[in-house]
Amino acid sequence: MELTIVHLYPDCMSLYGEYANLAVLRRRLGAMGVAVEIREALFEDTPDFERAGLIYMGAGTERTQKAALTALAPYEEAFKTAVDRSAVVLFTGNAMEALGTCVTDADGKVWPGLGLADFTSVETHERTPEDVIAHTSLWDSPVVGFMNKCSVTKGVATPLFERLSLGPGNEEEKGPEGYVSGNVFATHLTGPVLVKNPDFTGTIIRRIFAANGWELPEAIPALPYEQEAHEVTLKELSARCAG
């Protein structure tokens, strides 16, 4: 079992610790007998979407995100072809916005996205860095994490999280958040969201196995301390909600 992960723009689409999402995937898949190769693509490179079993892009600054949109534009077709053959896609932070039709920056300039879905994002001069508890029907436990965005995303028909009990949603506080369609997952959560949420990682792993026709073992165990770290944060954030 071999998996190629394409990591888009790791040198700069990285607000903090995004690389750890792939480190944990590599570690957990490795424990399940999958040899993972991570191929990094910089702005100057042609991303190897043809071989990609998973495509990842993390959060960047607003200016870096625009450079990423520009760099990615010539490869729109190759990206969509990968999605059509069920490659798993995970875009976190403002990388999510690249999947929509466009991003309007705070000066009003419109930047085209990949157009995988009909949603649009508009940046503002206000930032909402906030802790998040998010709920999805795709797996059991709530997702915890942090959002660090300055945009509003409208028109998501299929959000990844139906509701939040803490934090800003796509359009409103505690509203639906993220985007999911088939094997494409996107959320504005920043940083190592897969490290902090072993069940989210488990779902990504299941999708990778299914897309490749590999036989899935009965259990997909989390790594030591991961579950405990998740629970402590969930407890802390839940107490915050209640208070």
Added chain:
Amino acid sequence: MRSILAVLVCKLLRSIGGLIGKGSSLPGQIALKICPDVLGRVKLPQHIIAVTGSNGKTSTVEMIAAILTACGKRVVYNKEGSNQIEGVATLILSNCTLGGRMRGDVLLLESDERYARHTFRWFQPTHLVITNLYRDQLTRNGHPEWVYDAIRPAISPETLLVLNADDPLVSCFAREHDAGKVKWFGVDECPSSTKEHRGIYHDGARCPVCKGRMVYSCYHYAHIGHYSCPSCGHERHETDITVTSLDLKAGRLTIDGETEISLAFKSIYNVYNILAAWSVCSLAGADREAMAGVINNYMLKNGRMITFRLGDHKGVLLTSKHENSVAYDTNLAYIADTEKPCTVLIVVDAISRKYFTGETSWLWDIDFDQLGCEHVQKVMLYGRYCNDLAVRFKYTHIPADKIEVGEDIRTAADGLKESGDEDLYVITCFSDRDKLLAYVDRD
């Protein structure tokens, strides 16, 4: 009239606050309510020096104050670090005559990078030092470019900018400023600089102007070094005030090829703080010899390093701001350099003392592999977020049998008290340090 009342109320509250040992921002807050433009009405001294940036503000301000005081100037500054507008108002107004004239020759301000534009709405600094911009408290600050955009509107065209030439993002402040009103400080290539970037992430990988790939001829630390962008030409500016030679191991540096300074704390960060302080003081007319006299072997008083005993252990607490990977990396490098057998205790219990967050992503930006050296015998990970630390350490090369994980800080202290006599280094933040210091004997 309102401004006189504001000054009076501020002074009164300040002295009551002083008596009960409380509050440096409340008097200013109330004074601003009484007279919102009071800071625009008072007469300020000839020199108003402000220091902003991610790291090193407090230390730089302390050294500027020491130098200028030694040069015979009366310096009024916010040593309590209340660096938002209310704290600044308290400082200014409590040092004012009822006629609205501030006493002192120099007003020296550590300025919060996000709120500078509020503070400098009513008056403008004559000199603004910008030390560096990097990932710091992103749960409040967003990211370094966001902070850059927050500082920019605070800059008046009349202000003399004193910029770190070695920081590619800080250098951008000069792009829209009169070139005659910018002075640059920087460090020449030296034995401790490297050709390759070190650290987990590289915020200088891309040009802040055009996002092209940046080229470095040398790095001093993180993204601080000698850079140029082949795409748009953004490059390190020639420096006006320069560390022309630096021997970190020996703890010696030379400024502008003529003044030798010994370092009490042998770190590159200390070098930049000294250089920033030196630069602005010389621009404000301080005498070179007097400056050297103060800064030579200068021991910072701001208490970020605390020595103590715990059982038979000699302990050093290295205050490291949570959510600030550069601060952590600095202290990890310090421990790696000690080369004596030691135990390291890292405590992450409350991420901030000022606000709530459960955010621990920043742990992934810290280069904990620096502790992967033989003399570090044990690494203890404690506090509420010990599991997050433990997960992070699973991705270092430090063997699992050297690592101990626990939530209760008292258990860590008791264990250390009972056994061992190796040196102990504690890495933690202001928010958590007293939780350990409660169990030690301070030196």
